[in-house]
Amino acid sequence: EAGVAQSPRYKIIEKRQSVAFWCNPISGHATLYWYQQILGQGPKLLIQFQNNGVVDDSQLPKDRFSAERLKGVDSTLKIQPAKLEDSAVYLCASSLDRGRELFFGEGSRLTVL
């Protein structure tokens, strides 16, 4: 069974530029999560989708971050404009349903210069 796929694995941009990350969850998984993991910290939930609806986006900086999961399958996370403090690994995870085990992708490492 294929795991959670993310791309790109690495991205370097300058501040004020934009970036987009893509995630394809495990087939059949209804719940999709985007986390931000800053070096030396645990993951912080940015947004959680249940199918194509948003369950929780309370920690998403909505002035610069946006995410969508239009057909309830894959998802994109966008940052525009990027700030230096956005440098982090962006993790996508999926689960069969809410409360079930999370499966993580390898992450997308963003460096903002």
Added chain:
Amino acid sequence: GDSVTQMEGPVTLSEEAFLTINCTYTATGYPSLFWYVQYPGEGLQLLLKATKADDKGSNKGFEATYRKETTSFHLEKGSVQVSDSAVYFCALSESNYQLIWGAGTKLIIKP
């Protein structure tokens, strides 16, 4: 609010040594507790979990017991291997299923 505190790393041990990584938590209810592991260059993966007090989670030789009286979920392994080198995260989940994470503990095992 809920929180998870784990011992700071890196923790450096020799192969076959005994491992303990401490994890304590604060929660308003009765959370489920988890240990996740992140091997170099890989994604996070669930190592073990416990859903109620006195439960013991175990996997790959690792164990952790849910201690409600001390609000702890310490990770242990009797004899570590070089391949156990990774970052270990303790986490909890309450009824809303949101995971609250510790900061992670880097484990380095030397041959």
